[in-house]
Amino acid sequence: MTPRTVPERRGPAPQQRGPGLAAPAVERSLDFRASGLRLLRTLAPERARLAAVFAAAAGAVSLAVVTPAILGRATDAVLAGAAGDGVDFPALARALLTVLALAAGSAALNWCQQRLATTVVQRTGHRLRERAQHKLARLPLGYLDAQPRGEILSRTTNDIDNVTQTLQQALSQMIRALLTLVGVLVMMVWISPLLALVALATVPLSVVTAARIGRRAQPQFVRQWAVTGRLNSHVEEMITGHAEVVAFGRRDAAVARFDELGEELYAAGFRAQAVSGTIQPALTFVGNLNYVLIAVVGGLRVASGTLSVGDVQAFVQYSYEFNGPVTQVAAMASILQSGVASAERVFDLLDAPEESPDPARPLRPGPPRGRVAFEHVAFRYEPGTPLVEDLSLTAEPGQTVAIVGPTGAGKTTLVNLLMRFHEVTGGRITLDGVDTAGMTREDVRAGIGMVLQDTWLFGGTIADNIAYGVPGDVSRERIVEAAVTTHADRFIRTLPDGYDTVLDEDGAGLSAGERQLITIARAFLAEPAVLVLDEATSSVDTRTELLVQQAMSSLRAGRTSFVIAHRLSTVRDADLIVVMDGGSIAEQGTHEELLAAGGVYAGLHAAQFAPAA
Structure with a gap:
């Protein structure tokens, strides 16, 4: 099986930055409705548990909304007893015990709802992480080259954590709040349809207020999480390149960039929370207006004898419970907006173009022998910009092929094509006579071992x-x-x-x-049957290099080996030396043949081994 070392990064101009340099801001408006609905669809595999959550919440709310009506009847009984033959204390005690029983039942159902909701959310978060991990495994090398690693880390950690926290609060609070609204409204209509209309009169104002403030806050949440990704990317770069940052005197510049991103994150987060945080006070003010209207109209109804004092007491309590969920849902607007903003960033990653799928009926070569053939191979990162054109090369089993050439000649690209990190745009590559495009990537890589210059x-x-x-x-x-x-x-x-x-x-x-x-x-x-050594000895000392070369000679026996090297002293004994220049093969042959030809290889050799002036 192939040792899974990380390949050297090659591809279209990656968006990488030096220490202390600014990252370009890439932000776009969030489609809150579409992304929110898609986030809800991630809960689809938990339908059964969601139904149980709704059932438990409905039971808890049903028990809770009956309580004010019972207390209202108890109040009427006390008032009637005080004005008549005395209070019926046994009946009052039964009412209070009923209220206690209802409260205990509601609490138990609430506990069940919370436990089920936690299970649903954590399983959903686990699936999102699994999808993100599997997605990263299927992404082409070009995508990973073009994305800062800190940005990808932020999407797969911070953003998914934020999504799960949002779902946790939504399931445990919003479901109960919405069911409470329905239950309380039913009881309010049952007590007094007129007062119910009065209570509903301010709902449109609450909805419009919350919607307008929410629209202003949403772009700030999008910016907040975008800046979080850039900040994570900067921190990851500074930690990874700490030695270079210090060596080149860029520590102050790196700190200044960190402070700049920190200030930007502070500003975005502050504006998002400040704007969204005005929703709850605004709706509380609207709710207080509602209490005044209910008190005035309720008092008039009691004076006219249409309602009892207990009914008005129950209705005021219901009004409080009606406005409470409205305010609670509005207060969660900032959490929902932040969660949906994170969800969109996760969905962007999950929607990124993947590698082409493996064939449904893959080809499989026989026992591995290690014969590799490049047949008129062409490759380009961008249409219209050729990198490798009409390249043909054959490596027989047990043969050592050295690939040399100036930087950017296409040496590592050739290996990436062999490993199917990139797909050829023309021609084909065969492994033991089988086209690698017809094999699964796992089968291709299972017979190839790689040792890269960048250790992992x-x-x-x-x-x-x-x-x-x-x-x-x-x-x-x-x-x-x-x-x-x-x-x-x-x-x-x-x-x-x-x-x-x-x-x-x-x-x-x-x-x-x-x-x-x-x-x-x-x-x-x-x-492995095929061995790829990409500057594998560039980091070892001369003595160790000699030892490793001896060890590699025994390893290469019976195996096809591709050796990419800049130091020509390491490839003198290769069976075939391929000199690449500009994405094509400039010349090939043994060390002695190429020196005698006086071409590109001879020039490289002379440059490396020329006596010091």
Whole structure:
């Protein structure tokens, strides 16, 4: 199986920035309605649990809305008893016990609703993270080259967390609020249709007020999360390139850029919350107007004998419970707007163009032999801008093919095409006679091992890192054997915990050469049919390079090897040296043949080995 090292990044001008340089703002208006509906559709797999959430909420609300009516009847009973033959205390006690029972039942159902809602939201958040992870695995290399890593990290972590928090509050509060509105309205109409109309008179004003303020706040939430992504990207770049930032004296510029983004995030967040935060006070004011109207009209109805004091008491309580959910929903407007803004950023990632799908009936070669053929291959990143044109090359099993040439000649692009990190735009590449375009990418890469100039290690032990490219359990003996063969064993045993030494993601504590030796050992252990070495020895010292070259000679026996190198001393013994220039093969042959030809290779060789002036 292929050791999954990260490929060297090649592609259309990536949007990368040097330390302390500004990132371009890329923002667009949020379609709140469409994105909100799509966010709700992510809950579709939880239909059964959602139904249970609604049922529990409806039960809790039903029990809660009956309580004021019972209390109103108890008030009437007290008033009637005080004016007549005395208060019926047993009946009053039964009413109070009923109210307590209803409150206990409502609380129990609320607990069930909260627990079910939490389950629904967390499962939905888990699915979103899974979709984002699977999406990243299917994205083409060009997309990842064009996106700052901090921006992608922000979308897959901060934004998804914000979405789950929004859904949690929406399910646990808005469902109950909306059901309470319906239940309370029914009871209000049952007590007094006239007072119900009075209570509803201010609802349009509340809706218009909340909508107008919300429209002003929404762009600020879009900007807030866009700036959050840029800030994360800046922090990630500064941490990754900390040595370069310090070495080039850009620390103050990096801090200034961080402060600038921090101020921008503060301003966007402040404006978003300040504007959205005015919704609740505005609706509270409208609700107070409603209380005044109800008190005036209710008092007149009591004076005329149409309503009892208990009915008016119950209605005032219902009015409070009616305006409470309205204010609560309005108060959640900022949370909803922020959550939907984050959801759109996540959906943008999930909607990004993917790699072309693998064929439905993939071709599979026989036992791997390692014959690789490029047949009239053409490739271009942008239409109309050719990079590789009509390239033909054949590597026989066991043959070592060195690919050399000036920077930008297309050497690594050739390897990326072989690995199907990019798809050819013309011609074809065959592996043991089978067109790689007709194979699954997994099958193509399973027979190819890569060791790149840029090392990649993950958080774990050294033994785990070496065994990364081999499926299943790998014995310690095989791991040690691979390390010994690649001359990594000698430095590993000098570490305090040896092969059980835990590394972080950057392999801190190891030199660049030591990290490279671990990745070389990883490739050795995978035992691929085709081996790709992209400047694999550029980070090791001269003595180690000689040792690794000897080890690679034994590894390459019976395997096809592609060696990309700038140092021509590492490719003298190659069976075939291919010199690339401008995306095409300028010349090919053995070391002696190319020197005798006096062409591009001879010029490169003379430049590298010319005596110092």
